[in-house]
Amino acid sequence: MTMRRVAIIGVGDTEFGELWDASFREIGIKAGLAAVASANITADKIDAVYVGNMSAGRFIEQEHIGALIADYSGLARDHIPATRIEAAGASGGLALRQGFMAVASGLHDIVVVGGAEKMTDVSDVESAMIQSSAADQEWETVLGATFPGLHALIAHRHMHEHGTTRDQLADVAVKNHKNGSLNPKAQFQREIKRETVLGSPMVASPLRVFDCAPSSDGAAAVVLCPLDHAKNYTEMPIEILGSGQASDTLALHHRKDICTMEATKVAAARAFKMAGLSQKDVDIAEVHDNFTISEILAIEDLGFFKKGEGGKATEEGRTSLGGEIAVNTSGGLKARGDPIGATGLAQAVEIVTQLRGGAGKRQVKDASVGLTHNVGGTGATVVVHLLRRV
Amino acid sequence: MATAPRYWRENPSRYNMYGIKCNSCGKCFFPPRVICPVCHRKSVGKIETIKLKGEGRIFSLSEVHEGLEELSLQRPYVLAMVELDEGPKVTGQVIDCDPCDMKIGTKVRVTMRKLSEEGPSGVIHYGYKFIPVPEKSP
Numbered sequence: 001m002t003m004r005r006v007a008i009i010g011v012g013d014t015e016f017g018e019l020w021d022a023s024f025r026e027i028g029i030k031a032g033l034a035a036v037a038s039a040n041i042t043a044d045k046i047d048a049v050y051v052g053n054m055s056a057g058r059f060i061e062q063e064h065i066g067a068l069i070a071d072y073s074g075l076a077r078d079h080i081p082a083t084r085i086e087a088a089g090a091s092g093g094l095a096l097r098q099g100f101m102a103v104a105s106g107l108h109d110i111v112v113v114g115g116a117e118k119m120t121d122v123s124d125v126e127s128a129m130i131q132s133s134a135a136d137q138e139w140e141t142v143l144g145a146t147f148p149g150l151h152a153l154i155a156h157r158h159m160h161e162h163g164t165t166r167d168q169l170a171d172v173a174v175k176n177h178k179n180g181s182l183n184p185k186a187q188f189q190r191e192i193k194r195e196t197v198l199g200s201p202m203v204a205s206p207l208r209v210f211d212c213a214p215s216s217d218g219a220a221a222v223v224l225c226p227l228d229h230a231k232n233y234t235e236m237p238i239e240i241l242g243s244g245q246a247s248d249t250l251a252l253h254h255r256k257d258i259c260t261m262e263a264t265k266v267a268a269a270r271a272f273k274m275a276g277l278s279q280k281d282v283d284i285a286e287v288h289d290n291f292t293i294s295e296i297l298a299i300e301d302l303g304f305f306k307k308g309e310g311g312k313a314t315e316e317g318r319t320s321l322g323g324e325i326a327v328n329t330s331g332g333l334k335a336r337g338d339p340i341g342a343t344g345l346a347q348a349v350e351i352v353t354q355l356r357g358g359a360g361k362r363q364v365k366d367a368s369v370g371l372t373h374n375v376g377g378t379g380a381t382v383v384v385h386l387l388r389r390v
Numbered sequence: 391m392a393t394a395p396r397y398w399r400e401n402p403s404r405y406n407m408y409g410i411k412c413n414s415c416g417k418c419f420f421p422p423r424v425i426c427p428v429c430h431r432k433s434v435g436k437i438e439t440i441k442l443k444g445e446g447r448i449f450s451l452s453e454v455h456e457g458l459e460e461l462s463l464q465r466p467y468v469l470a471m472v473e474l475d476e477g478p479k480v481t482g483q484v485i486d487c488d489p490c491d492m493k494i495g496t497k498v499r500v501t502m503r504k505l506s507e508e509g510p511s512g513v514i515h516y517g518y519k520f521i522p523v524p525e526k527s528p
Binding site: 125128129132138139140141142143144145146147148149150152153154155156157160201202203204205206207251252253254258 | 397400421449450451452453454455456457458459461466467469470471478479480481482483494505506515517518519
């Protein structure tokens, strides 16, 4: 079977943050319309819509998100297929993969893929409960495991086995806040110091408030089409060269090694194989830093650094802007914000923006290949994409 | 709020640490599974319910300060991943301890305690937590 090559021809997003005056449908449409406008297409060209969303049912008591977004995008009369995709934190990345597969297969030509989450319509306590549903409710949450608590178990063990230090965890947040300060759409646009992290309230030891990504509202979207048609719409198409997805045990305690996200390794291997690229080809990466420890695992398991050396690499600035691989130039989930279903798409939007040279003060010079890494739960779903300037 | 049957149907394992042993590969799992993830279909008909002793050692731990509403009165509490002697790892709270004394490698055993309750007049849910087991000094 031959697959068609697929390009991203348009991107759009909203600001991320506590968007009190905007509803779920408003942010979803705003990102979608921006993407469609930047792709220079008209509504009648759109063949299908995919929407990544983790938990609208619990955040805003609304299910049936695919139809809702298509309807308020003005597409109800066109009766296009509209599908909602859910894989907890990986919902957005997985929606992108579904759109990619739809175009690659030849089933659809123009596909809009969006991701959205409206998290601030519930209390912080309720939001924490909803986020914990990405873990195993019956055998983790019911027994007292919070979502930060599970990542704390990873962090503690990583420190024990590999000597990762508390300062190195803080350095992830410091770097991502610095990048966020250069991103006008980031939720947090202020730099912080190590002491800011180390002096913030404890959430689940060793993780403190500044080790955790915030609750956010926001949406992001991309428009896909076959690479052969891409130049009809844009001067700067970005090709999706590789797409990899992998699953693992739902509960963290069933993993062979909690310091390694096996699904990250497998999804990355699949994406690199499809793309015919290797780690040394990658200039920039948006990785799933929902907690500081998560970024350390990610850069190790993606193969950029050896196991146990992710903390040291971060401390030495090897993942900073100007380092050998710039990680989370957008500010990552930590500083740009983490509206769960939108995150995977926001990663793609950042990589496309960088590869097109439009990232302003945070621009990585001559970036030609970028990677996105989107995680659901504590690593039970991972989606990796490789994008390249055409 | 979950209904009583949702908790009630899991009680055999939450109260008694019932797991399974796959008699094709010999590995133990907790909670029970229908299919062995190592042997797949070869395990059909060879899954045996076993009662785990509930003893093991802390594999990783955290002191949880923020989070689940139901446990707000217990915070901070110690959350641990425990590696049971039979092999499976489980997640749960460690109680009746000084959190400062809890380390990776600390010996613990299960004890049945109240996990949560559905309001002042609702159903009370019970299940396993862990307590430290004193070890003789070498």
